[in-house]
Amino acid sequence: MTGPAAAAEQRAYFVPDGLAGERLDAALARLLGLSRSRVAELVADGLVTVDHKPASKSDRVEAGAFLEVEIPRQRDVAEVVPEIVDDLRIVHDDDEIVVVDKPAGVAAHPSVGWTGPTVVGHLAGAGFRISTSGAPERQGIVQRLDVGTSGLMVVAKSEHAYTVLKRAFREREVDKTYHAMVQGHPDPLEGTVDAPIARHPKHDWKFAVMADGRASVTHYETLEAHRFASLLEIKLETGRTHQIRVHMAALKHPCVGDPLYGSDPTLTKRVGLERQWLHAHRLGFEHPRTRDWVTFTSPYPDDLERALEVIRNAD
Numbered sequence: 001m002t003g004p005a006a007a008a009e010q011r012a013y014f015v016p017d018g019l020a021g022e023r024l025d026a027a028l029a030r031l032l033g034l035s036r037s038r039v040a041e042l043v044a045d046g047l048v049t050v051d052h053k054p055a056s057k058s059d060r061v062e063a064g065a066f067l068e069v070e071i072p073r074q075r076d077v078a079e080v081v082p083e084i085v086d087d088l089r090i091v092h093d094d095d096e097i098v099v100v101d102k103p104a105g106v107a108a109h110p111s112v113g114w115t116g117p118t119v120v121g122h123l124a125g126a127g128f129r130i131s132t133s134g135a136p137e138r139q140g141i142v143q144r145l146d147v148g149t150s151g152l153m154v155v156a157k158s159e160h161a162y163t164v165l166k167r168a169f170r171e172r173e174v175d176k177t178y179h180a181m182v183q184g185h186p187d188p189l190e191g192t193v194d195a196p197i198a199r200h201p202k203h204d205w206k207f208a209v210m211a212d213g214r215a216s217v218t219h220y221e222t223l224e225a226h227r228f229a230s231l232l233e234i235k236l237e238t239g240r241t242h243q244i245r246v247h248m249a250a251l252k253h254p255c256v257g258d259p260l261y262g263s264d265p266t267l268t269k270r271v272g273l274e275r276q277w278l279h280a281h282r283l284g285f286e287h288p289r290t291r292d293w294v295t296f297t298s299p300y301p302d303d304l305e306r307a308l309e310v311i312r313n314a315d
Contacts, residue, residue, distance in 0.1 A: 009071040018259025020063035027061045033147045035116045080110055082125035085117045091296050096161040096289045099154050101298045104275045108144040130155055131162040142166050151280025152298050164288035175284035178234045180244055181277035182253040185230050190221040193247040197240045207242045209250045216240045218247045226311045229256055271307035279304055
């Protein structure tokens with residue numbers, strides 16, 4: 001079936017400890033990656049239950065509560081809606097590529113169920129012409145960042161750039177450097193996590209280290225060690241969904257502010273975060289036309305900078 005009458009998407013979650021006490025709409029927005037207004041609409045339409053009972057958007061959720069959500073499929077293919085994102089910054093622009101500094105709360109591209117802003121939508125609204133390669137809603141996209149992760153992304157403007165960059169990412173020829181603040185102190189202070197990742201067997205939209213997962217390699221180095229948390233520099237060989245968040249959680253050092261993967265809610269509240277402390281800080285690759293190596297860097301956004309200062313001052 002297609003069009004507005006298409007079957008709805010069913011999702012189910014157990015509330016993680018880190019979201020206990022949150023309003024239902026706020027908790028679900030973080031779990032689903034949807035805007036709070038969209039979640040409120042789902043609740044108002046009776047499409048959300050808590051422990052198999054109807055709920056109100058202002059209800060407080062308890063750890064372990066069972067949430068079920070029905071998300072109507074409005075269309076088979078998500079549409080690109082031109083929309084300027086005020087705090088999305090253009091870092092570099094030429095005939096082949098555009099490099100953007102994506103704020104948290106913005107998706108890389110449209111998807112069914114997501115009603116918030118996107119990088120592709122911003123570029124369309126700003127008049128950029130990008131590659132037509134890829135699925136219609138993902139044209140020009142050669143890499144993605146989680147909605148809750150800020151930082152650098154490159155988008156292909158030409159078909160040539162799309163082909164070259166897709167291959168570079170696939171062949172692990174791109175420098176993808178992130179900074180993350182994680183709870184505690186990894187031991188050793190620098191190392192490599194080589195552990196396959198697959199979808200979590202019991203939780204939708206969550207991933208885990210699984211023996212039958214896809215090869216995933218993460219290198220980390222401690223930049224700063226503080227009383228409650230450590231600032232890490234992380235380099236990715238692979239680019240699996242939620243890779244850094246999954247690997248850090250597997251080390252028992254989840255990203256601060258990441259309840260989906262076991263962060264401490266008390267510390268999250270103390271530093272004032274509403275998303276994981278994770279930032280795509282540096283991006284380097286061979287320019288698809290000139291073949292010169294180019295590198296771009298992004299400073300920490302205000303919310304991450306404030307949280308880091310709280311952690312530093314706690315020493």
